Amino acid sequence: MKTDQVERYLQKDFLYDELLCGFVSFSPDGKILSINKTMATWLDTDLADLKERNFKTLMTKSSMLYYNMVVAQLLHVNQSVNEISLKFLAKDGFFDVLLNAQSYKNDQGDVFLINATIQKISERKRYENELLYEKRHAETERRKFEFLFNAAPNHIWTTDPEGKILTINQRVKDYFNLEQPTDPFGLMGIWPADLKKYLNRWKLCLSTGKIFERHIRLLGVSGSPEWFLIRAEPFYNDEGAIEMWFCSGTNINKQKLLELATQADLKSSLSSAYKTLDENEELFVSIAMNHSHMVRKPLANILGLVKLMEMENVNGDLKTLMELLLESTQELDSMIKKLNH
Amino acid sequence: MSNNLTGDVLVRNNVRIIGTGTRTLLFAHGFGCDQNTWRAIIPAFQENYQIILFDYVGAGSSDLSAYDRNRYNSLEGYAQDIVDICGQLHLSEITFIGHSVSSMIGLLALKLQPSIFEKIVFIGPSPRYINEPGYHGGIDQADLEELLEVMDSNYLGWSQMVAPSIMGNADQPQLAEGLVKSFCSTDPAIAKEFARVTFLSDNREDLQHLRIPSLTIQCNDDFLTSYAVAEYINEHTVNNQIIMLESSGHCPHLSDPDGVIKAIKTFI
Numbered sequence: 001m002k003t004d005q006v007e008r009y010l011q012k013d014f015l016y017d018e019l020l021c022g023f024v025s026f027s028p029d030g031k032i033l034s035i036n037k038t039m040a041t042w043l044d045t046d047l048a049d050l051k052e053r054n055f056k057t058l059m060t061k062s063s064m065l066y067y068n069m070v071v072a073q074l075l076h077v078n079q080s081v082n083e084i085s086l087k088f089l090a091k092d093g094f095f096d097v098l099l100n101a102q103s104y105k106n107d108q109g110d111v112f113l114i115n116a117t118i119q120k121i122s123e124r125k126r127y128e129n130e131l132l133y134e135k136r137h138a139e140t141e142r143r144k145f146e147f148l149f150n151a152a153p154n155h156i157w158t159t160d161p162e163g164k165i166l167t168i169n170q171r172v173k174d175y176f177n178l179e180q181p182t183d184p185f186g187l188m189g190i191w192p193a194d195l196k197k198y199l200n201r202w203k204l205c206l207s208t209g210k211i212f213e214r215h216i217r218l219l220g221v222s223g224s225p226e227w228f229l230i231r232a233e234p235f236y237n238d239e240g241a242i243e244m245w246f247c248s249g250t251n252i253n254k255q256k257l258l259e260l261a262t263q264a265d266l267k268s269s270l271s272s273a274y275k276t277l278d279e280n281e282e283l284f285v286s287i288a289m290n291h292s293h294m295v296r297k298p299l300a301n302i303l304g305l306v307k308l309m310e311m312e313n314v315n316g317d318l319k320t321l322m323e324l325l326l327e328s329t330q331e332l333d334s335m336i337k338k339l340n341h
Numbered sequence: 342m343s344n345n346l347t348g349d350v351l352v353r354n355n356v357r358i359i360g361t362g363t364r365t366l367l368f369a370h371g372f373g374c375d376q377n378t379w380r381a382i383i384p385a386f387q388e389n390y391q392i393i394l395f396d397y398v399g400a401g402s403s404d405l406s407a408y409d410r411n412r413y414n415s416l417e418g419y420a421q422d423i424v425d426i427c428g429q430l431h432l433s434e435i436t437f438i439g440h441s442v443s444s445m446i447g448l449l450a451l452k453l454q455p456s457i458f459e460k461i462v463f464i465g466p467s468p469r470y471i472n473e474p475g476y477h478g479g480i481d482q483a484d485l486e487e488l489l490e491v492m493d494s495n496y497l498g499w500s501q502m503v504a505p506s507i508m509g510n511a512d513q514p515q516l517a518e519g520l521v522k523s524f525c526s527t528d529p530a531i532a533k534e535f536a537r538v539t540f541l542s543d544n545r546e547d548l549q550h551l552r553i554p555s556l557t558i559q560c561n562d563d564f565l566t567s568y569a570v571a572e573y574i575n576e577h578t579v580n581n582q583i584i585m586l587e588s589s590g591h592c593p594h595l596s597d598p599d600g601v602i603k604a605i606k607t608f609i
Contacts, residue, residue, distance in 0.1 A: 028590070029562070062487030066488060072591075128494070132494070
């Protein structure tokens with residue numbers, strides 16, 4: 001049963017004024033034609049005073065700019081807008097709102113009235129601002145990463161867990177003269193002679209999660225293969241699964257060619273040294289033989305002469321000296337024989 | 342007559358040719374809408390003029406993938422779009438009508454290609470929006486920062502809801518005309534960059550190069566520009582005239598199409 005009080009509360013005038021949102025009717029130039037009490041309360045302004053005001057002056061300057069540049073045009077062209085985020089002025093600053101509006105046109109196609117509802121969203125806005133802050137932060141970080149990704153002097157690319165290329169940086173694009181990878185696994189850029197060893201290792205790494213690191217030749221727009229140090233490391237997600245691979249290629253062509261050339265030189269030098277040693281040994285043996293022959297001939301004479309002298313009758317000190325001379329001569333002969341062997 | 346055009350530039354900028362006539366009018370929309378903003382103006386000219394309409398990259402049905410941050414980080418990039426369109430259609434010595442920021446974009450296109458226009462119409466123009474000592478552009482640097490924040494708020498999803506709700510509005514017979522597919526829809530990220538480029542631009546030095554006849558159409562009560570700004574343009578150019586409209590706002594082609602049509606017809 002409806003009481004008098006309920007009847008009063010259900011009257012349209014009461015409902016209009018007590019709506020849980022602001023309600024404003026205004027002409028296209030912004031002149032307020034009607035405004036409800038809820039809106040006046042939020043604006044902290046007398047209802048009568050508001051009816052003399054321009055709707056656009058209730059907003060902050062930035063919101064008024066946005067309204068005029070975007071919303072007003074939409075209301076002319078499309079006749080309605082939904083959930084436009086704006087700020088309205090209050091005595092102690094401003095409050096955030098969402099605005100829905102509908103415009104009405106006369107027979108000539110001119111807008112003559114705009115009705116708008118305004119929903120205060122201070123709490124929701126706080127949360128939205130947090131989201132906006134996070135979004136901006138993420139966007140800044142993304143742009144920094146993108147800059148680094150392209151500014152780095154190395155080839156950088158990413159692949160999915162199966163090795164399919166996801167992104168390539170500017171260095172890769174420039175090196176192979178392409179905008180996007182034409183070959184999903186990037187195999188066409190590898191010098192054919194290195195392809196097998198690359199694939200064997202890469203497949204192993206993809207299946208085990210081991211870090212890939214190999215010297216591989218790549219063939220870019222220059223037409224000549226160049227040595228690169230290719231490195232790929234898996235990135236694990238929170239669940240512990242490989243989400244993607246971060247790969248890099250560092251041009252080591254000069255160092256590698258120098259290294260290969262040095263290795264060849266070293267090999268050649270060692271061969272030459274061994275040959276010289278062999279030759280020297282031969283020469284030494286030959287010299288030793290010759291010298292032995294030359295030295296042993298007079299030594300044999302000395303031995304013969306000493307033995308002839310022993311046959312003479314020699315006594316005393318002379319005999320002792322003769323024995324010492326023979327002993328030394330035999331010792332020298334023995335030493336030369338050893339050297340020959 | 343409406344031609345479906347092909348060609349990279351024409352697709353990129355969603356170029357449309359309407360009307361018949363030997364003289365050509367090129368209409369360039371301002372910030373916040375697309376070529377549909379001219380819908381109340383076009384019928385008055387399409388019988389006697391060939392009308393070229395287009396969307397800047399990022400607006401309307403333009404090719405969003407053609408947006409290049411480096412190209413469009415100044416108004417010259419947008420001016421080059423106009424030069425490209427005229428080049429593709431072999432147009433020269435035509436009449437250019439630009440709303441708001443497009444006024445200065447037209448001026449820059451003329452600087453890039455002096456034979457491109459024979460007459461130029463500015464609607465609510467401004468060579469510099471930011472206030473400076475001795476120059477009242479209309480907004481302060483702080484206002485611009487806040488405006489970009491408001492745009493960001495409407496970038497989170499609210500503004501994207503605008504287009505679908507409009508598309509579903511069966512109450513608009515214009516939708517059936519085939520003239521339009523989208524309604525002032527703009528890519529929010531590009532729109533924000535466009536706003537930044539627009540409001541930070543300073544084309545006061547370029548005004549001296551304007552030698553062809555020009556017309557400034559200015560409303561009495563324009564939140565973004567003013568009679569003082571129109572006067573500044575008049576004083577710094579040769580052969581410029583001002584027509585003040587009684588209507589208010591920054592978009593008289595929407596709020597007072599008859600006034601704009603009359604002003605343009607008088608001038609061309």
